[in-house]
Amino acid sequence: MVKRKHFNCLKYIDYLPEIIENPDYVGVNPNENDKSIEFIKKYSKNVLVGVKLEKDGQYLYVSSMYDIQDSKISRRLYSGRIKNANIDNDENE
Numbered sequence: 282m283v284k285r286k287h288f289n290c291l292k293y294i295d296y297l298p299e300i301i302e303n304p305d306y307v308g309v310n311p312n313e314n315d316k317s318i319e320f321i322k323k324y325s326k327n328v329l330v331g332v333k334l335e336k337d338g339q340y341l342y343v344s345s346m347y348d349i350q351d352s353k354i355s356r357r358l359y360s361g362r363i364k365n366a367n368i369d370n371d372e373n374e
Contacts, residue, residue, distance in 0.1 A: 290346050293328045297343065300330050306354065308363030317344065321363065327354060 293300070304320035310331065317333045331345035357363040 289326070290328055290348055293324065293346070296322070296324070296328075297330065297346075300328060301332065304366045306358070306363045307366045308357060311362065319363065320366075321349060321354065327351065 300320050300322040303322070305323050306319075306321040308319045308321075309315065310317045310319055313333065317331055320330045320332065322328050322330075326348040327350070329345070329347055329349040330343055332341050333344040334341055354363070358365070
């Protein structure tokens with residue numbers, strides 16, 4: 282799947298835990314009926330990882346991984362599809 286369509290993201294495959302645990306943006310795909318969440322992390326390219334809930338709700342899996350342009354991130358922020366995931370920790374110091 283990734284090898285055929287989004288081979289340029291293969292170099293980020295080992296970063297999946299970091300992308301999911303510490304994303305820059307988080308959102309929901311409106312076409313997935315609340316069964317999917319999107320994580321976006323900024324590296325040399327912006328990488329989007331789509332995670333879906335399996336049909337019976339037994340497990341989660343990575344359904345897609347691809348690069349996403351800054352302009353798409355801006356549009357999705359404006360529309361509310363994604364939100365900034367960075368939390369300012371200055372209050373805790």
